Amino acid sequence: MSEEKKIPYKIYLxxxxxxxxxxxxxxDMKNKPAPLLNPGTLQPMTAEELGGVFCEELVRQExxxxxPYIEIPQEIRDFYKMYRPSPLVRAYCLEEKLQTPAKIxxxxxxxxxxxSHKLNSAIAQAYYAKNQGLKGVTTExxxxxxxxxxSMACSYLGLDxxxxxxxxSYEQKPFRREVMRTYGASVVxxxxxxxQVGRKILAEHPGTTGSLGxxxxxxxxVAVSNxxxxxxxxxxxxxxxxxxxxxxxxxxxALDKYNIKPDMIIGCAGGGSNLGGLISPFMGExxxxxADYQIIAVEPQSCxxxxxxxxxxxFCDTGMVCPLAKMYTLGCDFIPAPNHAGGLRYHGMSPVLSxxxxxxxxxxRAVPQTAVFEAAEQFARVEGILPAxxxxxxxxxxxxxxxxxxxxxxxxxxxxxxxxxxxxxxVAYEKFHDGKMDDYIPTDEELARFRAKLPKVG
Amino acid sequence: MSEEKKIPYKIYLxxxxxxxxxxxxxxDMKNKPAPLLNPGTLQPMTAEELGGVFCEELVRQExxxxxPYIEIPQEIRDFYKMYRPSPLVRAYCLEEKLQTPAKIxxxxxxxxxxxSHKLNSAIAQAYYAKNQGLKGVTTExxxxxxxxxxSMACSYLGLDxxxxxxxxSYEQKPFRREVMRTYGASVVxxxxxxxQVGRKILAEHPGTTGSLGxxxxxxxxVAVSNxxxxxxxxxxxxxxxxxxxxxxxxxxxALDKYNIKPDMIIGCAGGGSNLGGLISPFMGExxxxxADYQIIAVEPQSCxxxxxxxxxxxFCDTGMVCPLAKMYTLGCDFIPAPNHAGGLRYHGMSPVLSxxxxxxxxxxRAVPQTAVFEAAEQFARVEGILPAxxxxxxxxxxxxxxxxxxxxxxxxxxxxxxxxxxxxxxVAYEKFHDGKMDDYIPTDEELARFRAKLPKVG
Numbered sequence: 001m002s003e004e005k006k007i008p009y010k011i012y013l014x015x016x017x018x019x020x021x022x023x024x025x026x027x028d029m030k031n032k033p034a035p036l037l038n039p040g041t042l043q044p045m046t047a048e049e050l051g052g053v054f055c056e057e058l059v060r061q062e063x064x065x066x067x068p069y070i071e072i073p074q075e076i077r078d079f080y081k082m083y084r085p086s087p088l089v090r091a092y093c094l095e096e097k098l099q100t101p102a103k104i105x106x107x108x109x110x111x112x113x114x115x116s117h118k119l120n121s122a123i124a125q126a127y128y129a130k131n132q133g134l135k136g137v138t139t140e141x142x143x144x145x146x147x148x149x150x151s152m153a154c155s156y157l158g159l160d161x162x163x164x165x166x167x168x169s170y171e172q173k174p175f176r177r178e179v180m181r182t183y184g185a186s187v188v189x190x191x192x193x194x195x196q197v198g199r200k201i202l203a204e205h206p207g208t209t210g211s212l213g214x215x216x217x218x219x220x221x222v223a224v225s226n227x228x229x230x231x232x233x234x235x236x237x238x239x240x241x242x243x244x245x246x247x248x249x250x251x252x253x254a255l256d257k258y259n260i261k262p263d264m265i266i267g268c269a270g271g272g273s274n275l276g277g278l279i280s281p282f283m284g285e286x287x288x289x290x291a292d293y294q295i296i297a298v299e300p301q302s303c304x305x306x307x308x309x310x311x312x313x314x315f316c317d318t319g320m321v322c323p324l325a326k327m328y329t330l331g332c333d334f335i336p337a338p339n340h341a342g343g344l345r346y347h348g349m350s351p352v353l354s355x356x357x358x359x360x361x362x363x364x365r366a367v368p369q370t371a372v373f374e375a376a377e378q379f380a381r382v383e384g385i386l387p388a389x390x391x392x393x394x395x396x397x398x399x400x401x402x403x404x405x406x407x408x409x410x411x412x413x414x415x416x417x418x419x420x421x422x423x424x425x426x427v428a429y430e431k432f433h434d435g436k437m438d439d440y441i442p443t444d445e446e447l448a449r450f451r452a453k454l455p456k457v458g
Numbered sequence: 459m460s461e462e463k464k465i466p467y468k469i470y471l472x473x474x475x476x477x478x479x480x481x482x483x484x485x486d487m488k489n490k491p492a493p494l495l496n497p498g499t500l501q502p503m504t505a506e507e508l509g510g511v512f513c514e515e516l517v518r519q520e521x522x523x524x525x526p527y528i529e530i531p532q533e534i535r536d537f538y539k540m541y542r543p544s545p546l547v548r549a550y551c552l553e554e555k556l557q558t559p560a561k562i563x564x565x566x567x568x569x570x571x572x573x574s575h576k577l578n579s580a581i582a583q584a585y586y587a588k589n590q591g592l593k594g595v596t597t598e599x600x601x602x603x604x605x606x607x608x609s610m611a612c613s614y615l616g617l618d619x620x621x622x623x624x625x626x627s628y629e630q631k632p633f634r635r636e637v638m639r640t641y642g643a644s645v646v647x648x649x650x651x652x653x654q655v656g657r658k659i660l661a662e663h664p665g666t667t668g669s670l671g672x673x674x675x676x677x678x679x680v681a682v683s684n685x686x687x688x689x690x691x692x693x694x695x696x697x698x699x700x701x702x703x704x705x706x707x708x709x710x711x712a713l714d715k716y717n718i719k720p721d722m723i724i725g726c727a728g729g730g731s732n733l734g735g736l737i738s739p740f741m742g743e744x745x746x747x748x749a750d751y752q753i754i755a756v757e758p759q760s761c762x763x764x765x766x767x768x769x770x771x772x773f774c775d776t777g778m779v780c781p782l783a784k785m786y787t788l789g790c791d792f793i794p795a796p797n798h799a800g801g802l803r804y805h806g807m808s809p810v811l812s813x814x815x816x817x818x819x820x821x822x823r824a825v826p827q828t829a830v831f832e833a834a835e836q837f838a839r840v841e842g843i844l845p846a847x848x849x850x851x852x853x854x855x856x857x858x859x860x861x862x863x864x865x866x867x868x869x870x871x872x873x874x875x876x877x878x879x880x881x882x883x884x885v886a887y888e889k890f891h892d893g894k895m896d897d898y899i900p901t902d903e904e905l906a907r908f909r910a911k912l913p914k915v916g
Contacts, residue, residue, distance in 0.1 A: 008472070008473040008539070009473065009539040010539070012470045014466070015466040078550075082467060082551060082841065083842055093540060112843075113838065115881075119842075155839045156839065175884035175885075175888075178884040178888045178891065179887075182835055182838055182887055182891070183838065377640055380571065380641065381610075381614065381640075381641060384540050384541055384570055384614070385570075385571055386637060421571070423633075423637075423881040424881070426632075426636040427633075429637075430636045
């Protein structure tokens with residue numbers, strides 16, 4: 001009890017304690033993530049090939065499996081200071097409400113206008129694009145956090161920004177578009193008539209509500225067909241996990257400051273950007289044999305890539321114009337039920353996390369949507385933060401684990417990632433309040449159908 | 459330049475540096491604010507009379523013009539720790555963008571789910587209601603921040619919460635209702651058919667878009683006619699300014715920590731809760747002759763109580779069921795143009811601030827709406843925070859003052875209050891982006907018509 005009293009509700013690092021380098025967990029992985037493959041030749045993508053789609057420096061970061069620490073350029077560090085460090089919060093009020101002996105911490109990434117951790121990589125990617133003398137970037141966005149983050153970063157640096165937004169989110173989140181417009185971005189609901197691949201998808205699946213996979217295809221097409229533009233991606237890629245390691249590095253520094261050793265680290269997982277960033281330095285210790293942690297990825301039952309997908313090479317996008325990645329995947333045609341709220345709708349999973357999962361270094365759990373919203377509301381009422389539906393997946397499992405501690409009497413220390421706020425998710429909250437939300441679970445037959453279409457590689 | 463480098467982008471106090479008492483600026487005022495009057499007898503309201511509407515402890519605080527420091531109960535201080543201290547931000551990016559020699563700081567109160575400073579008083583008022591054994595509270599809300607804040611506080615303490623929301627805001631901010639519902643509150647658009655006064659106002663002004671004055675009348679009626687309920691108010695009252703002094707006390711502590719002496723303090727003013735709280739300790743120094751500061755209240759041109767109102771006794775509400783307060787007022791029937799976005803729609807002004815303004819201790823400026831949104835967008839793009847329209851009034855004048863410094867070369871230190879975020883104001887931002895926003899300015903004739911109806915007192 002006296003030990004507890006010393007720990008403040010919120011741990012903020014000083015500016016001079018903020019990370020000066022990103023940590024590249026690949027450097028410590030014995031089994032490296034499998035390389036991206038050229039969709040034509042099925043050979044590993046070269047730096048030159050990747051350079052047609054991505055900025056040069058980002059290609060270097062994407063391919064670098066060896067360098068453990070990569071310095072964060074000063075301009076990015078200055079931008080980080082605008083909204084970071086994010087607080088590591090001791091969830092005293094939640095613990096009290098649950099009457100659990102567990103000690104719960106969450107790293108809260110929602111205190112910036114994009115509303116999530118996505119800004120950490122957006123500013124990095126925009127910075128390197130600017131540095132390379134580009135005019136602008138294109139991207140996709142699902143729930144809208146990534147698009148907003150990228151708009152903010154581009155506006156700050158004076159880059160043009162074209163966002164393809166998954167149609168279902170575009171419709172469910174009418175005000176997201178206005179935020180992006182405030183930051184000067186153009187936003188198109190996807191699939192759209194503005195690209196070849198969009199027109200093709202619309203012809204084949206009229207009335208589709210879209211998917212990240214479709215939106216990626218459109219954004220890539222626009223980037224490669226417009227001089228001075230490159231494509232940027234908010235998740236899945238190795239470079240994104242690298243940038244997001246700032247979350248885990250800050251978390252670890254804050255814990256170390258108070259001599260706290262977590263037993264378990266929990267994060268929601270769509271493409272893996274938050275989870276990968278949060279766990280990076282902890283996974284590094286685990287890989288180097290310096291410490292052990294229970295690491296849990298939480299995904300929606302409606303889009304269960306870890307728990308019901310296969311570990312195989314697949315296209316990153318629905319239009320099959322992107323490289324292939326080896327990852328846990330449901331098949332690049334998989335489109336989750338439109339009822340499913342917010343992000344975590346991607347068919348695949350970060351190759352880094354996929355390899356770590358395949359190697360038994362982390363676990364995964366799939367949770368139903370209504371239980372996630374119940375956890376979200378419970379959390380909001382005691383911790384005062386209205387969580388994003390995505391983040392609430394992690395809340396759900398953190399609460400489950402804290403309740404197990406209540407049964408067993410264990411005083412485990414649980415750290416979870418609270419990736420963002422739900423201010424733009426009130427349509428989903430309204431459905432939940434009105435009892436109109438249901439729990440879609442794909443059948444085995446459905447999943448098998450998509451799996452059958454996986455490309456045959458190696 | 460070297461001095462600047464030492465100051466971080468964000469100054470956070472440690473938990474043990476957070477205020478343990480509120481500061482009551484009335485104790486240092488030579489001319490005390492005029493007492494509230496009983497609308498029947500026109501005599502000063504007694505504690506007993508006020509006790510029918512407000513909780514006992516809050517009545518004591520309302521009437522206490524002598525005690526300079528009032529201890530913050532431990533339970534409220536614990537709740538404050540959930541979302542406070544709020545950061546004092548050095549606006550390096552804005553300074554850079556404006557190329558001004560001025561040093562700009564803002565106290566950012568938006569990092570909590572209510573999205574504004576309102577939570578500071580909501581938790582205090584809910585705490586005292588709970589302590590008195592009440593079942594619930596009623597209130598009005600304009601832009602929705604106060605209603606959300608009160609919902610959060612009531613949910614935390616297990617109190618029932620009934621919110622009357624100004625109809626124009628209820629319609630402009632469809633998701634505010636869902637946030638309040640997440641926290642278990644019931645929300646009614648005002649004027650409504652649920653109260654006598656609401657039915658009367660609707661009969662006299664069919665199609666009215668409502669006003670804070672109407673909503674107050676309805677909430678008071680429900681409180682006094684339901685046993686176990688009291689009314690709580692988010693602004694104007696002395697007690698609210700007392701609770702909000704936590705903003706100013708934290709600001710001053712953060713400035714003192716880095717030995718910064720502001721030249722000017724700027725805040726938006728609707729009923730005065732933020733401005734009164736922000737300036738309290740600085741005004742205290744000014745009143746005691748220990749320091750001097752330029753203090754500027756910023757109000758919308760469409761609701762200009764300081765700059766075009768009169769200092770007189772008036773009703774606090776449209777239904778004339780509440781006590782009379784001596785304040786700068788436009789007349790309790792005044793309803794701003796529905797086009798005007800967000801809060802700052804109240805016809806009167808805090809009696810404390812009114813007295814200070816009458817005594818020449820502070821200034822006021824009225825600004826047009828489109829200029830406010832221009833400042834908001836400029837700020838968002840460089841500082842990364844999407845500001846509430848209310849807060850953006852202060853941004854507008856802070857930028858104006860920084861630009862004056864650019865002309866004169868003066869290195870003034872400007873502190874302004876950034877009361878909250880604009881996530882629920884995207885309808886207004888959309889109007890602005892689409893060029894559909896205009897600048898309503900009431901004519902002299904209009905104002906004279908409302909002024910003629912002021913009650914004749916003393």
